[in-house]
Amino acid sequence: MAELSYRDAVAYGIAQEMRRDPALVMLGEDIAAAGGVFKTTVGLVEEFGPDRVRDTPISEQAILGAAMGAAMTGIPVIAEIMFSDFLAVCWDMIANEIAKSRYMTNGQVSFPLVIRTANGGGARFGAQHSQSVENWAMMIPGLKVVAPSTPEDVVGLMAASIRDPDPVIFFEHKSLMAGKAEVPDGEIVDELGTARVVREGSDVTIAALALMVPRALEAADRLAENGISAEVIDVRSLVPLDTATLLSSTAKTGRFFTVEENPRLCGWGAELVSIISEEAFWNLDGPCVRITTPHIPLPSAASLEDLALPSVDRIVETVTRSVDGGGSA
């Protein structure tokens, strides 16, 4: 067991896989000698050399095009897009080229590639460097979508994403980078499409992702003090989605909540709520409730950003009001 920060876990997971597979390469802006703007790739160029850890120009389309072309001709690739907001600059590559080409060609090509990107708010970076955009990726057939919340999950899900033969968008949360936790020794390989019950409870189910997981856990502690037993599920993987874990938890608790960092409309939780409503309707004791950022671009000022992102207080209040029969927020 060693203590590892979420930030260091990124390079740790990548290094584990680059040692295993000598064909695996990565590319992105400032990822080599500079170690990445979030210092998530520190040490990799020193160990694996500049041919396998390649700096690129500010050319997001060229970065993902190179990743796609290499992957479809047999080289597994990790591409970094510095901030997830920048995915908009190269969205054609993701949404039209990488995601669709296997289906369009009736299976002639596959894309063993991972697109890593720093996602989410809390860093006071303002609207163009803070958004949570997992839902952008989730809505596109042909992409797998992963967002870990702990250092161990960063390593294990990174390994699973790299070993997966399909394209995976891997969201690393900026505001979780500094957090540390024990990570077991030896090779760590997790499984995509598996949610984790991170706290057991009997009254309500709270599904959360990335930065919202620790907030949901803290809220669960406070809810317990008020006599509400919350089960917290770290969804971890939006595609594939572990609906079995979500449905069985809801069957037990009868109440389903999501805590989402994305703006309200078409957030990832909307899809979960739709599944729960269709398939666990007769288990429900009340409406499903989504706790999200309001439908606004994220503001920069600390006081405003804190108001916008779902907070522990807001989770506690919303769940309590709902359980007490007061409806949603």
Next chain:
Amino acid sequence: MPTDPAYDYALRPPRLPDPEDRSLDDAPIDQETRLALYRKLQELRQWSKRAHDLFLQNLVKGTTHLSLGMEAIATGFGMALKPGDYTFATYRGHAHSLARGMDPGKALAELLGRENGVLGGKGGSMHLTDVEKGMMGSYAIIGAHLCIANGAAWSAKMRGTDQVAVAFFGDGTTNIGAFHEALNMAVIWKLPVVFVCENNLYMEYTPIDAITAVPNPAADRAGAYGLDPIIIDGNDPDAVYLAAVDALERARRGDGPSLIEAVTYRTGGHSRADPAKYRPEAEVEAWKDRDPVPVYHQRLLRIGVPEAELGDITREVAATIDAATEFAKAGAHPGEETLMTEVWADGGSAWRN
């Protein structure tokens, strides 16, 4: 640049193909290769005409972008490329697919949306792909595939093979950012990639000079990336073949990318819906004299190939196109069993448990 200046295939100003030009008659291309070029040219021409006929019979749904008039580019490159090399084309990718050896029947069947199509009916006219033949796809969003070709070239370099990636695109494509991103990356990484601009003088319905900062959309940008400006007669299979051989050799030697501007013209409209009324009559007429099929036919006669031999080739190709048409028409319409397949590498499309 040409290896032998005596056989310089580069166009001189005003940089339009000259059908009277005989300077390539004695170019260093053996007769066997030229007959193969002629056969390929005939195949691409007759196939494209057949696709057009099938569209008029309402058998081709959706859209089609034919290369009628532009086939010499695919012909010349198709001949110069080696098995294992990678072709990346646009929605106007039929000729490039056939030039790499895609089965003409499976290609037609794909346009007809049939189960026996090369993509089982899932891709259609704009996405012809045959990975086994090195045809790495036809891409219908402008610009992307130049970047993707870089990736295939990068991969070849990492794997230590001598494969080259070639990306074909139009004049209009030189104005999208991905073109510039791709060129810059190819140069700094010295990738074995060849970028071929098929300058047919129009971006859809708009003449290229109305929307482009320079007269030669690709060649005039080459210098910005430290590349040689190369402009060739895109209607002359020999000129294209020679330029292709040079650029491919350069890439295989490890000397990096090339950017070739092949000047050409499409005989018909941009896509099936376009009657192409926006082009001056005189221009259309002038280009009829530069049609690659009769022009190349005349060259072969001049160098002593008997008319009868060319006639035989033409008829043999016609028979294969007829057979391809029958094959395509006989295909079933794909059904439910393939609708949900091949989203993921496991062959399925499951997104949940």
